[in-house]
Amino acid sequence: MSIFAGYQTDGFFDEMFQADGQPRPHYRKLYQRLCAMSPEEFRQRVRLAELTLFNQGVTFAVYGDKHGVEKPWPFDLIPRIIPAEEWDLLERGLTQRLTALNLFLYDIYHEQKILRDRVVPRELVVNAAHYRPEFHGADPPGKIYVHICGTDLIRDADGTYRVLEDNLRTPSGVSYVLENRSILTRVLPHVFRDLPVRPVDHYISHLLANLRELAPRGREADPTIVLLTPGVYNSAYFEHTFLAQQLGIELVEGRDLFVDDNIVYMKTTRGPQRVDVIYRRIDDDFLDPLVFRPDSLLGVPGLVNAYRAGNVALANSIGTGVADDKVVYAYVPRIIEYYLGEKPILPNVDTYLAWNPEHLKYILEHLDTLVVKAANESGGYGMLIGPQATREEREEFARKIHAQPRNYIAQPLVPLSRAPAFVGDHCEGRHVDLRPYLLAGKNGVTLVPGALTRVALRKGSYVVNSSQGGGSKDTWVLARETCMAQQMQESSTVTGYQTEKGE
Amino acid sequence: MRLRVYHTTRYLYPQPARESHNELRLMPRSDDDQTCLDFRLSITPQARIFAYDLPSGRVHHFNYRPPHNTLTIQAEALVVTHRSDPFYFLQLTTEDRAFYQLEGVRQRYAEFLAPTPRVPLVEDADRIAAIARRQAGASTASFLISLTRALYRVITYTPGATHVNTSLQQVLEKRQGVCQDFAHLMLAVCRRQGIPARYISGYLYTGQRHEETEAHLTAELPAPLVSGDAMHAWVECLMPDERWCGFDPTNNLLANDHYIKVHYGRDYNDVAPVRGVYHGPAEHTLEVSVRVVREA
Amino acid sequence: MLCRDADACYWIGRYVERAEATARMVDVHFHAGLETVSMQQESNPGRPLRWQSILTISGSLDDFRQRYREETDRNVLYFFAFDTENPNSILSTWTKARENARAIREQISSEMWESLNTSYHAFQRWDVDRILADSPHAFFQEVKNASHLFQGILNRTMMMGETREWLDTGRFLERGGQTARLLDVKCQDMLPALSLTSATMPALSDLVQVYSWMAALRSVSALEMYRKTYRDGIQPAHVVEFLVLNAQLPASVRHCIERVETCLRRISGNQSGEPMTWPERLLGRLRADLTYTRPEEIMQGGLHAFLQDVQNRCAEIGNAITHTYLSY
Known part of the structure; x- marks a missing residue:
């Protein structure tokens, strides 16, 4: 009996299977190999993977859980496969999107042309929670605000990729892309055989090169780069240590740094050492108590002014959250057209803004079919899934929306695509999303061919966030089989850091 | 009018403070109404001073890391003010509310129409607006003059009645406050009426008897002008000619050439004259002295 | 090196050593006590001093007496091995060593972290009843071995x-x-x-x-x-x-x-x-x-x-x- 026995697509778009129950062409080899394993054999591999994750301490923390601060990272062994032509589309679409968003951020912190031309309503920007008027007029190196981005995509009923959310502040999860791959190659090595799975390891080299190029003038030769973490209790702390280790840079907390006369130093056993580039994983609000929240103990007083003076670089820059505000999201297609003169390659999910009186009326009349989201919450918090909510929950949300229309948006419930996930001794369809990671630098936007596929492990659930019962899958981007050798070569010349790695 | 400002801020710590970082918004603006000719800043103990510019004005900053028991910030400015007749531009009779409903206006000044943590748009503000409307002419300027007077009457200027974090609702309940409270309350009323309004921090020259100023709005018995021996705060509202006009509800005055603007913002948080963090004892003593003198 | 990281390393060193020292001391004392009981009882009926010196060594006599009525084997073993209110118990010190290691995982080899982490989970599978029922020596030996394993891995995997x-x-x-x-x-x-x-x-x-x-x-x-x-x-x-x-x-x-x-x-x-x-x-x-x-x-x-x-x-x-x- 195979682990796919009795598998049903239930009318959803399934990543692996066609509606007729046959595996899609790009999944065929994987399907055959997995079918050759008995459920018991597969379960052993699952246990092996779990043990590896546990001993390595690949974990995440859940806020509000007073017991185990860490939980093992739930990992589903069946990979998600993206064929080459789909990836091309995603790559072009995401590059276009991030390019436009960086232009948008530069504009709104300088001349505000797009606001004066009334393409985006000015009030939505200047009154957004994450807009930073304190940072108006400052010039980040290379005019780039977002260096590191993780965009959430979903596929709808007919398999169309749509952008659900741009994460432009401190997106996390890329460590799991790398860890998932490394575990899967150890636990199920044979399933990779002869499949043109493109490697993801060079993400780290790209990131390091991009961080280095941010170094202030005169410090380019050997810049000191650090990763600034809120500390061990942050939910993404594992990732911070992982990235610092992989990048070979110091992992620092705010208390390790200080600013003197607009220069940032870290406290070392041999005295102060100047810091040139900070990959910060602390939100704006907590970055510098002098400029932002004065009660923050996580940040570094004086950091923002040192940055403004160009004596240290930050990745990402300050104030990027205004562009991933869920209300501004609705305008991203227009933002792309405004700056690039192109049609958006990847569509948004249709979005209603409670801020707009006509939309507000529609939202309140259709609460039972819509998904309502708070504009500035993430991680699946502050959300109402209308069709699955109780009447009381809907009424409570209606009140909240009325009170602060600017803070809410609504979207139709998209029937997210599903992929098989292993549960107990067989596979069942579970909803998935896709988060590719983009890097923006002087030479434009780059994507590693890979992504985090998050999966809602609870049956029927649409919430893929790890804090709420989500897991993840390794995500394989396939090279074009015919010209694979050539493409590998190309990408290594483009990046220059391609590392040797299996298939 | 040539005015010279001496502004000293001194922090005294019971035990040594260290790692002190401060941002200063103390330098008067140069704009249509005034020109800052000279500005000097000195810090004791001595620290290197840096600066950057925001649309609202220049911000200075410095840090001092060694332990210290006192920190003194001295600012001296020479400013020439031009607005000798604040009524000169005001249109007092014609109805002009349509201007404030223009979508372009609402967008251009969106940040000065929105609530802030210190200026929630409380409903009680409408009652004050209604009182002001009753006694006002048709124009917005007339309404704002009336509103300035209404606030002056509703709230009693009481030094020490409130502190820096007193909420607007508490001020309304106590009907007492200092210039910051008057300004925040006026912002709330204006913004609820759809009139873009911004918080101004600055100095008021009080050396002259106020009866002589044409700006005095009421014929009632004169009270001495107050600026609280510290910086003063008032409000600027957007007029239908898209100029900003200053109103001082604490003194029931229009801002004339006795007023020196330092920074503007959405509320006090944007313009706090000294904002700092340090390691050390939580409690400290703050001494502020402000002197404004007229020069020939 | 960052001061905070150096501090964490210094304390990992101290806490692992302290856990081992505690295990050694209690182990030897417990077993030595078994042999000398008969002799001691002749001169000191009721063996009032059986645990006192060791509680003094660890500087925790007052703490112990405040929270426990009797110096029974069970109480003392629990106090030294598992009592998380005793900052110097084996579990407390090992937990702190692990917390420090977690905060500087990128500084130490992943094998070192894994060894601290695996031992931490292993210690938590013990409790005082199992120690008494099984053999106290087996538990203390496990702690000593965990410390030696950690030192060995350190020697083998850490950059000089x-x-x-x-x-x-x-x-x-x-x-x-x-x-x-x-x-x-x-x-x-x-x-x-x-x-x-x-x-x-x-x-x-x-x-x-x-x-x-x-x-x-x-x-x-x-x-x-x-x-x-x-x-x-x-x-x-x-x-x-x-x-x-x-x-x-x-x-x-x-x-x-x-x-x-x-x-x-x-x-x-x-x-x-x-x-x-x-x-x-x-x-x-x-x-x-x-x-x-x-x-x-x-x-x-x-x-x-x-x-x-x-x-x-x-x-x-x-x-x-x-x-x-x-x-x-």
Whole structure:
């Protein structure tokens, strides 16, 4: 009996299977190999993977859980496969999107042309929670605000990729892309055989090169780069240590740094050492108590002014959250057209803004079919899934929306695509999303061919966030089989850091 | 009018403070109404001073890391003010509310129409607006003059009645406050009426008897002008000619050439004259002295 | 190296060593107690002193008495092994070592982290009933082995560099202090009966005392080495000389202090004969005292006073290290 026995697509778009129950062409080899394993054999591999994750301490923390601060990272062994032509589309679409968003951020912190031309309503920007008027007029190196981005995509009923959310502040999860791959190659090595799975390891080299190029003038030769973490209790702390280790840079907390006369130093056993580039994983609000929240103990007083003076670089820059505000999201297609003169390659999910009186009326009349989201919450918090909510929950949300229309948006419930996930001794369809990671630098936007596929492990659930019962899958981007050798070569010349790695 | 400002801020710590970082918004603006000719800043103990510019004005900053028991910030400015007749531009009779409903206006000044943590748009503000409307002419300027007077009457200027974090609702309940409270309350009323309004921090020259100023709005018995021996705060509202006009509800005055603007913002948080963090004892003593003198 | 990271390494070193020292001490004391019970009971019915010295060594007598009514085996074993309110219990110290390691995972090898993490989970599978039902020795052996495994992995997987120096600094400073303390308390337990002021120590005839000294040696794994070094049996003066002044014994105070000094000189890069920092000055002075003092001199001045002084100086060295290198 195979682990796919009795598998049903239930009318959803399934990543692996066609509606007729046959595996899609790009999944065929994987399907055959997995079918050759008995459920018991597969379960052993699952246990092996779990043990590896546990001993390595690949974990995440859940806020509000007073017991185990860490939980093992739930990992589903069946990979998600993206064929080459789909990836091309995603790559072009995401590059276009991030390019436009960086232009948008530069504009709104300088001349505000797009606001004066009334393409985006000015009030939505200047009154957004994450807009930073304190940072108006400052010039980040290379005019780039977002260096590191993780965009959430979903596929709808007919398999169309749509952008659900741009994460432009401190997106996390890329460590799991790398860890998932490394575990899967150890636990199920044979399933990779002869499949043109493109490697993801060079993400780290790209990131390091991009961080280095941010170094202030005169410090380019050997810049000191650090990763600034809120500390061990942050939910993404594992990732911070992982990235610092992989990048070979110091992992620092705010208390390790200080600013003197607009220069940032870290406290070392041999005295102060100047810091040139900070990959910060602390939100704006907590970055510098002098400029932002004065009660923050996580940040570094004086950091923002040192940055403004160009004596240290930050990745990402300050104030990027205004562009991933869920209300501004609705305008991203227009933002792309405004700056690039192109049609958006990847569509948004249709979005209603409670801020707009006509939309507000529609939202309140259709609460039972819509998904309502708070504009500035993430991680699946502050959300109402209308069709699955109780009447009381809907009424409570209606009140909240009325009170602060600017803070809410609504979207139709998209029937997210599903992929098989292993549960107990067989596979069942579970909803998935896709988060590719983009890097923006002087030479434009780059994507590693890979992504985090998050999966809602609870049956029927649409919430893929790890804090709420989500897991993840390794995500394989396939090279074009015919010209694979050539493409590998190309990408290594483009990046220059391609590392040797299996298939 | 040539005015010279001496502004000293001194922090005294019971035990040594260290790692002190401060941002200063103390330098008067140069704009249509005034020109800052000279500005000097000195810090004791001595620290290197840096600066950057925001649309609202220049911000200075410095840090001092060694332990210290006192920190003194001295600012001296020479400013020439031009607005000798604040009524000169005001249109007092014609109805002009349509201007404030223009979508372009609402967008251009969106940040000065929105609530802030210190200026929630409380409903009680409408009652004050209604009182002001009753006694006002048709124009917005007339309404704002009336509103300035209404606030002056509703709230009693009481030094020490409130502190820096007193909420607007508490001020309304106590009907007492200092210039910051008057300004925040006026912002709330204006913004609820759809009139873009911004918080101004600055100095008021009080050396002259106020009866002589044409700006005095009421014929009632004169009270001495107050600026609280510290910086003063008032409000600027957007007029239908898209100029900003200053109103001082604490003194029931229009801002004339006795007023020196330092920074503007959405509320006090944007313009706090000294904002700092340090390691050390939580409690400290703050001494502020402000002197404004007229020069020939 | 970041001060905070160095501080974490230093404390990992100290906490792992402290967990091991606690395990050794309780293990030896528990088992020595079993053998000497019959003898002790003749002279001391009710064995009131069975656990008192060890509670004193760990500096936790007051804490223990505040929270426990009786010094039963069960209470004491729980207190030393699992009581998370006792900051020096094995579980507490190991947890803190692991917390520190978690905060600097990118600084240490992943094998080191895994070993601390795996042992942490293993210790949590024990409880006091299982210890008593099974064998206390098995548990304490597991703790000792976990510490040795950690040190072994450290030696094999860590770059020769500052991170390792800080781990070693913490480890040896802790070990030196623990040895001095152990000896101090043992002496106070046993020596009032003896005349300490005379330069010559009487040979022991009392079996209880012999067993106690053997326990002290065993708890720092020094009994066999002692036998090889001294052929005339267990003599208090020899034991003191061996545990304090011997240059080769891994647990001796002198050896530990020398190691700490070497580590700190590598950290500061000081190759001259002159001390460069405050901790180096303190360490050099203590090392000289331990090198040039003869056991008779210690006995003449009073062993307790001497050991007190050594412990105070170890604490002062710890403060100096923290102040000079590790405060952030």
